[in-house]
Amino acid sequence: MAHFSDDLIEEVRSANNIVDVIGSYVSLKKKGNSYFGLCPFHNEKTGSFSVSDRKQMYYCFGCGAGGNVFTFLMEYESFNFTEAMEFLAERAGIKLPEHDMTPSDRLKNDKKERILELNKKAATYYYTLLRSPKGATGLRYFKEKRELDDETMRKFGLGYADVHSNSLYQYLKSQGADDELLKESGLCGIDEKKGGYDRFWNRVMFPIMDIRDHVIGFGGRVMGDGEPKYLNSPETIVFDKSHNLYGLNLAKHSKRPYLLLCEGYMDVISLHKAGFDCAVASLGTAFTDGHANLMKRYVKDVYITYDSDGAGVKAALRAIPILRNAGLNAKVINMKPYKDPDEFIKALSAEDYEERIRDAENGFLFEVRKCYERYDMSDPAKRTEFQNEIANMLTIFTDELERENYLTEVSRKYEIDENILRRKVNEIANKNAGKPVTEPLKDGRMISNKKEDGRLVSQRYLITALVEHPELYPQIKDIIVPTDFTEELYYKVAMMVYDGLEKGDLMPAKIISAFQSEEDHGKVASLFETTIGYLNTEEELKRALIDTLLKVKQNSIENSKSNPGDIDINKAVLKMKEDQEILVKIKNLNIKLNDNGGN
Numbered sequence: 001m002a003h004f005s006d007d008l009i010e011e012v013r014s015a016n017n018i019v020d021v022i023g024s025y026v027s028l029k030k031k032g033n034s035y036f037g038l039c040p041f042h043n044e045k046t047g048s049f050s051v052s053d054r055k056q057m058y059y060c061f062g063c064g065a066g067g068n069v070f071t072f073l074m075e076y077e078s079f080n081f082t083e084a085m086e087f088l089a090e091r092a093g094i095k096l097p098e099h100d101m102t103p104s105d106r107l108k109n110d111k112k113e114r115i116l117e118l119n120k121k122a123a124t125y126y127y128t129l130l131r132s133p134k135g136a137t138g139l140r141y142f143k144e145k146r147e148l149d150d151e152t153m154r155k156f157g158l159g160y161a162d163v164h165s166n167s168l169y170q171y172l173k174s175q176g177a178d179d180e181l182l183k184e185s186g187l188c189g190i191d192e193k194k195g196g197y198d199r200f201w202n203r204v205m206f207p208i209m210d211i212r213d214h215v216i217g218f219g220g221r222v223m224g225d226g227e228p229k230y231l232n233s234p235e236t237i238v239f240d241k242s243h244n245l246y247g248l249n250l251a252k253h254s255k256r257p258y259l260l261l262c263e264g265y266m267d268v269i270s271l272h273k274a275g276f277d278c279a280v281a282s283l284g285t286a287f288t289d290g291h292a293n294l295m296k297r298y299v300k301d302v303y304i305t306y307d308s309d310g311a312g313v314k315a316a317l318r319a320i321p322i323l324r325n326a327g328l329n330a331k332v333i334n335m336k337p338y339k340d341p342d343e344f345i346k347a348l349s350a351e352d353y354e355e356r357i358r359d360a361e362n363g364f365l366f367e368v369r370k371c372y373e374r375y376d377m378s379d380p381a382k383r384t385e386f387q388n389e390i391a392n393m394l395t396i397f398t399d400e401l402e403r404e405n406y407l408t409e410v411s412r413k414y415e416i417d418e419n420i421l422r423r424k425v426n427e428i429a430n431k432n433a434g435k436p437v438t439e440p441l442k443d444g445r446m447i448s449n450k451k452e453d454g455r456l457v458s459q460r461y462l463i464t465a466l467v468e469h470p471e472l473y474p475q476i477k478d479i480i481v482p483t484d485f486t487e488e489l490y491y492k493v494a495m496m497v498y499d500g501l502e503k504g505d506l507m508p509a510k511i512i513s514a515f516q517s518e519e520d521h522g523k524v525a526s527l528f529e530t531t532i533g534y535l536n537t538e539e540e541l542k543r544a545l546i547d548t549l550l551k552v553k554q555n556s557i558e559n560s561k562s563n564p565g566d567i568d569i570n571k572a573v574l575k576m577k578e579d580q581e582i583l584v585k586i587k588n589l590n591i592k593l594n595d596n597g598g599n
Contacts, residue, residue, distance in 0.1 A: 066525025126159025
């Protein structure tokens with residue numbers, strides 16, 4: 001991953017106004033000194049998502065998401081930091097240095113860009129051809145057989161590769177493409193005797209896009225009885241089938257809190273057309289860990305809507321444990337008596353499909369039911385085999401509460417004695433692990449789960465107040481210092497706030513960039529957006545500030561008493577006297593505020 005200087009990061013950030021960037025994704029309305037809209041990171045009906053032009057940061061008062069323009073793109077687009085830098089630099093017309101790239105890296109990057117450009121040209125070529133007289137066969141297929149409207153076809157960039165086997169090759173050659181790159185792109189093949197030829201011909205075309213809307217490959221459905229019925233691009237330098245999902249570039253913007261996992265392109269398109277804009281599909285390959293981890297960036301729940309035939313059931317049974325291992329909740333939609341979502345919606349309606357979503361079966365219980373169907377329950381031996389298999393399946397749950405919930409449900413549904421089943425599960429688990437699998441986890445993160453109290457709120461509010469009222473800083477800098485902020489994160493932020501105020505270049509968004517993790521970005525953003533209730537007048541605000549200063553200082557004093565170090569009575573008495581003088585000084589402060597404060 002590329003490394004950038006702090007100055008360059010700040011140059012790119014400063015060149016991209018956060019209101020403009022987020023405003024291209026979220027509808028924002030100005031209220032007071034900030035802009036508000038519906039949070040793109042959780043479902044809500046009232047806009048609690050705030051974007052500050054002055055602070056160049058965002059914060060959601062509903063879910064706590066927050067950060068600067070880099071954080072937003074990393075959360076919303078699932079970019080890594082380098083990708084966010086590249087995106088924003090390109091948007092601002094800033095050239096990023098390549099000195100940290102090796103010659104081979106530069107060549108590889110250049111080749112990627114050239115292949116992506118070829119794919120874009122090919123997609124435009126197919127798209128245009130579908131809407132020309134030569135594309136009549138493909139257009140008829142989409143409109144009459146698949147019942148697609150113009151808007152849906154445009155949304156997915158659908159196209160057509162005509163009956164001539166070298167049309168695209170000739171077109172791209174006329175655009176200056178060389179044979180070696182055309183071959184590496186997977187769009188064309190090169191025969192020493194016959195010359196260049198197209199991979200796709202006489203097919204309707206489905207452009208495959210990554211999450212950044214780059215065309216990385218294609219799928220083609222043959223017109224007529226040719227084989228194979230569906231043909232996909234081979235894997236290339238830009239196309240990795242196991243780490244991309246068809247339709248995810250659109251589904252990632254859905255407000256639905258789940259993804260629908262389909263088998264084919266037309267299932268995805270039909271579901272989107274019916275209003276289910278969260279549908280995706282794997283790309284002519286089995287569902288993989290890479291697919292599951294990609295989904296995990298956006299949702300916690302995945303509804304499997306594979307074909308209802310035997311092959312679809314087997315595919316679902318393969319996908320469920322993959323989703324579970326990635327930490328996703330899997331459910332299975334029953335589409336019988338129809339084969340797939342496309343057929344279901346055409347025969348019934350979107351409302352009926354919505355009902356099937358509500359009635360979807362828990363993934364693990366689906367696995368158990370399919371296991372049950374393999375055994376003859378009238379035979380005691382087979383019934384015992386089934387029960388042993390279920391006991392073994394239940395050991396996958398290492399969380400005691402989760403396992404108990406499933407064990408209770410399976411016992412009830414399949415009339416198995418709950419206590420006997422529990423003993424069997426524990427026996428298998430202990431045998432496999434060599435120790436109780438329900439042993440509680442212990443890690444240092446537990447300390448972060450402690451309940452927040454008023455002292456921490458006061459420290460957070462003081463940081464917010466300093467940002468919103470920088471004129472406060474010279475009045476308090478000698479009586480409240482960064483070490484008075486007792487939480488490590490608060491102390492680090494306070495140090496940077498004080499430094500920025502001292503130098504006259506305080507920028508909250510720049511401070512956020514100093515922290516590595518997106519989780520920290522949200523926590524830091526919350527320090528700049530803390531309130532303590534409605535303060536209607538300047539006098540109320542001043543009283544609140546005095547109270548806040550007293551709480552911060554008193555907490556700091558108490559904290560220092562709990563960590564006394566080497567005790568020197570004389571020094572302790574002197575320190576106590578100084579502390580009391582500072583508290584009196586705070587109480588007697590005559591705070592002066594400007595009229596242009598606010599967020």
